[in-house]
Amino acid sequence: MSRGEAFCVACGAGPPHSGDRLCETCFRDRNTLSECDETSQAYRCPKCGMNFENARWGYLEQEDLLQRRLDDSLRVHERANAVGIATHAETIDDRNVRIHVQVDGQIDAFHFNDQHEVIVRTSNMICKTCTRKDGNYYEAIVQIRSAGRKLEDSEIEELRGSLDTLLASMEPDPMFFITKEGAVVGGWDVTMGSKSLARNWARHMIQRWGGQTKETHSVVGQKDGMEVTRLTVLYRRPGYDLGDVLRWRNRLWMVSAWQKDGPILLAQDRREKTGASWRDLEKAIVMSRFVEQIEVDLLNRDASAAEFMDPRDFQMQTVRLPYDDDGKQPRLRLGWITDEWVALPRVRNPDEGHVAREG
Ligand SMILES: [Zn+2]
Ligand SMILES: [Zn+2]
CATH class of the missing domain: 3.30.70 (Alpha-Beta Plaits)
Known part of the structure; x- marks a missing residue:
């Protein structure tokens, strides 16, 4: 036999040959591009609809579930190249879906084209959560x-x-x-x-x-x-909220922030901040709830007082300015305390105060 003249190692036929020197007929007898199971089992909880895949429970779209079942059922030749997989899902009933699969690709010198059908069957299995809920x-x-x-x-x-x-x-x-x-x-x-x-x-x-x-x-x-x-x-x-005004130790305080041991309080009559314990405040009385406070426009002002229109009866009223008044703010926050409107100081530090809860 002359040099370079190849023959099939199985039957002696001439080229073309595969990488392992088989002619096309012998190669196709011994190789397939793809194999696919006829059925594939899926599980779904009948109570909550979760699927059991990859040893865990979770919600899956139908398309994702079918893809996973197909990945599990279809095996492609390890030397295959340029593999294309086309699928079409056909619903048989609530529990069964037939997937038509077409696979084409190249192994060595030869082109292959396969067709399969796999039925994805969904069975009931009660999930762990529903088992526990039921029990x-x-x-x-x-x-x-x-x-x-x-x-x-x-x-x-x-x-x-x-x-x-x-x-x-x-x-x-x-x-x-x-x-x-x-x-x-x-x-x-x-x-x-x-x-x-x-x-x-x-x-x-x-x-x-x-x-x-x-x-x-x-x-x-x-x-x-x-x-x-x-x-x-x-x-x-607590019986009070951020922004509420409390009477405590005969003074008025605003609840401005929460700490582990109790709230931070801001005095209403001068610049002063203090921490109180939950126990300290057990006897405190809420004088003005934040949700009941109002914001008003100032119509006139002098050094110590300002006029505004009482939204309840549209009468002009006078209120003493808070200690932190800057002489020009156009609006004030008021709380009805005992039997009159009291102007409340601003909370200066937003992360310390009730400002955030307005949003
Ligand atoms: Zn051969
Ligand atoms: Zn369930």
């Missing part, structure tokens, strides 16, 4: 209360709303579910699947409305040799 499972209870009085409905709504806001800002977690919730004497209780969610929410409320929490743990049983505990977080919202 009334919970890890934590958050009790929302006020310090020293009953929470108003609007306050409960505001506090409860903050849980939804918080959840929307957090990475989803299957344990972030609410088992039950409802009104109780003096407040609202929420039973939930996650201790970390309970703690996060309590921290969130403290930052926004001040106050304190108390945590209690109870052992409810054993699992795999570990104690199973439940957490109760009691959150007490």
